[in-house]
Amino acid sequence: MSDYAKIIVNGSPITKSNFKLHNKDGRAILPYNTGKYHDRYALYEQEIAYVARLQNPKIVLEEGLIAILKVFYKSEKRHPDTINISKSIFDGIEKSGLIVNDAQIKKIFVEEYYDKENPRFELELFAESSYDISYSINKKETPTEKTIYSPIKNSKTLKTSDKKKSEKKDSPKASKEKLQCEICNKYLKEGEYLKGNGGKTLICRACFSNLF
Incomplete structure (x- = not known):
């Protein structure tokens, strides 16, 4: 055998x-x-x-x-x-x-x-009846270059990631940071501005008053 x-x-x-x-x-x-x-x-x-x-x-x-x-x-x-x-x-x-x-x-x-x-x-x-095996783990005297592995990104992961980025971009906090008066460029908070041009143009109340 x-x-x-x-x-x-x-x-x-x-x-x-x-x-x-x-x-x-x-x-x-x-x-x-x-x-x-x-x-x-x-x-x-x-x-x-x-x-x-x-x-x-x-x-x-x-x-x-x-x-x-x-x-x-x-x-x-x-x-x-x-x-x-x-x-x-x-x-x-x-x-x-x-x-x-x-x-x-x-x-x-x-x-x-x-x-x-x-x-x-x-x-x-x-x-097993004829052979045996042994092994040892030894600390290297001089470390070698590391091989670094990164998580694998599949299409599903990427879509989820892109969706999260989009949600973050469209979040109220993100939107507030981008609200500026078209005239004085002042950053605006909710309730401090009026909308025009179908909501595309924002004007702070101070600039709006100066228009009249």
Whole structure:
């Protein structure tokens, strides 16, 4: 019985964590032949299953496993969430028959890298009965440059933000700050002016009196 397997699948790793599609009975489905963009999730799982079996013929890992997953993205700025991508990968590994069930993964270590020329993932599986793993966290003597992450702004967030800005702009407080007499340019408060020209022209009461 084998106690080790390694899988390398080339191409930009993708995740289906935010994908939701259900059939008429309400069951979650993963279509692959509709001709639409979401087919890629099922096709990616099939590719993983095919490559995993091709690279590890006749191997079946039946016991608890330690997994080391290295994900190489094409871009440092735009890529799926690494924390979610392991689900898509292990669903494909399970379909290959290389493992019995993804519940066998008892320990998993995921590392994120970047390779513009050759995006891929590399997965190593170790049987718990034969292997153990340890790790250590060490303070750097010389700190390296920080990678700062900003919140992702989607269209919904932007629309909400724009709406708030618009509401703030049209609020009574904002309107009061812009009220000026057309003649003396004095800033006006509510009740200190008269309107003309359909409300477009404001004249303070003092200037209005001087007109007559």
